[in-house]
Amino acid sequence: MPIIKGLDKLVKYNDRSIKDLTTTPTAAGGGGTGAIVHIKTLTASGDSTLNFVNGASGVVLDDTYPIYKIEFINLHPSADGDYLRMNFSIDTGSNYNVSKITTHFYSGHAEADGSTAVAYDTSSDYVGTGDLTIAPSVGNDNDQAFSGSMTLFNPSSTTFVKHFISTIHEAHSDNLAVSTYVGGFVNSASAVDAIKFVYTSGNIASGKIKLYGILDS
Amino acid sequence: MAIRTAVNRALTEITALPTAAALVNGNLTLLTTATASSSANLTFDSSIDSTYDSYVFKYYNIHPGTDGKQFQVGFRDGSTAYDATKTTTFFRAGHDEDASNNESYLAYRTDSDLAQGTGAQRVGIFVGADNDQCCNGELHLFNPSSTTFVKHFMARTSNNYYVDYIQDEYMAGYCNVTAAIDGVQFSMSSGDIDSGVIKMYGVGDIQ
Numbered sequence: 357m358p359i360i361k362g363l364d365k366l367v368k369y370n371d372r373s374i375k376d377l378t379t380t381p382t383a384a385g386g387g388g389t390g391a392i393v394h395i396k397t398l399t400a401s402g403d404s405t406l407n408f409v410n411g412a413s414g415v416v417l418d419d420t421y422p423i424y425k426i427e428f429i430n431l432h433p434s435a436d437g438d439y440l441r442m443n444f445s446i447d448t449g450s451n452y453n454v455s456k457i458t459t460h461f462y463s464g465h466a467e468a469d470g471s472t473a474v475a476y477d478t479s480s481d482y483v484g485t486g487d488l489t490i491a492p493s494v495g496n497d498n499d500q501a502f503s504g505s506m507t508l509f510n511p512s513s514t515t516f517v518k519h520f521i522s523t524i525h526e527a528h529s530d531n532l533a534v535s536t537y538v539g540g541f542v543n544s545a546s547a548v549d550a551i552k553f554v555y556t557s558g559n560i561a562s563g564k565i566k567l568y569g570i571l572d573s
Numbered sequence: 574m575a576i577r578t579a580v581n582r583a584l585t586e587i588t589a590l591p592t593a594a595a596l597v598n599g600n601l602t603l604l605t606t607a608t609a610s611s612s613a614n615l616t617f618d619s620s621i622d623s624t625y626d627s628y629v630f631k632y633y634n635i636h637p638g639t640d641g642k643q644f645q646v647g648f649r650d651g652s653t654a655y656d657a658t659k660t661t662t663f664f665r666a667g668h669d670e671d672a673s674n675n676e677s678y679l680a681y682r683t684d685s686d687l688a689q690g691t692g693a694q695r696v697g698i699f700v701g702a703d704n705d706q707c708c709n710g711e712l713h714l715f716n717p718s719s720t721t722f723v724k725h726f727m728a729r730t731s732n733n734y735y736v737d738y739i740q741d742e743y744m745a746g747y748c749n750v751t752a753a754i755d756g757v758q759f760s761m762s763s764g765d766i767d768s769g770v771i772k773m774y775g776v777g778d779i780q
Contacts, residue, residue, distance in 0.1 A: 391600070391601075392600045392601055392776075392777065393600060394600050394777050394778040397778070427626070427627060427776070427777065429626045429627065429715060429716050430715070430716050430719060430721075430722045430725075432722070463662035463663070463664045463681060463743065463745065464662060465660060465661060465662040465686045465687075465688060465746075466660075466688065467660045467688055467689050467749065468688065468689075469688030469689075470688075472662070472681050472683050472686060473681060474662075474664035474679070474680065474681040498721065499721065499722050499723050499749075499751050500722070500723065501722045501723075501725075502725070503627070503715035503716065503725040504715075504725070504727070505713070523727060525715075525725040525726070525727050525745045525746070525747065526725075527722075527723050527725075527747055532660075533660040533661055533662055533745065533746045533747055534662070535662055535727060535743065535745035537743075564626065566626065566777055566778075568600070568777060
């Protein structure tokens, strides 16, 4: 007869190794170095903006992780040819106006063939405090959207600028397959603690943005 | 019998056992490993569904049976064939091993993309088959189970171009279908995959 109700089953499932426990798992999930820990998923439904703000709604965006990864899953714009842009905050979302500099190049190919390119895009790179483009001219046919990912390095640093890189693939409004590669940095020594995403003309009709932390050693 | 209190007597509060997915080391879940041995193809025909929002295929030391052939991928969209319609882009950076020649380049490659094509898409081009040559990289497939949107994918491959160049190859595109993608197949354009490993992972949290 178990000492505590159900204990016999718990011991069975743990192969009796419960006696060997020496530490408790971390809140981060107990993964090893490089493990990807899901933090928050935002699901769009006609939203004007989507934000990750440290300390709000379960979001962690601080020195808990040295690297953060964001995945974009089928972000569908309400307006055809819209630009998905982003910005950073150093005051937990009160203002999204930090200084940034980016590069932006792309590779494109028309569904109708004949139009191919790999090129730097001077109209989409950025220097300034406004919103920067990571996915230009996204189509809004019913089956069009973009997906991809972005990595943000050490946002909590108060010494260095904050680097980020994104790789996106989109169904362009002109029926092109377009992959875009953006790299840049937040030109501030203040910690970045919030990120916003916005379509410039309409809204984010649907899609998901998922925030992950990558565990350090 | 002594009961250890490592969890602050919370043992009595446990009401459910963790799932296998929750116990994975991080949230990159290995689903399938396929190992080539003079294989005509390496095929992933299960576990690609709505469980995850995205999937990653990591390919290691893909060594072709025939020199200078294409390492390529096809997607299954409802039938038994891996022939989903695709529009893709392909560009690469390259550098000659021969220091005296020292050629380098960054350019689009029009013979390696597809415009609404149903054939296999090149992932690594003209892979060398010298004993020490191969290609490595990863392919990311987004939301394959969607029946609303096209299915985006992106790959980056480090490749021993068969004339002894290193090539850093970027391929991206979408399956221009609204049917779900439920299978992915890798092969060489001619000859076998002599050796190599491809691992398929589910990314992140379960939907």
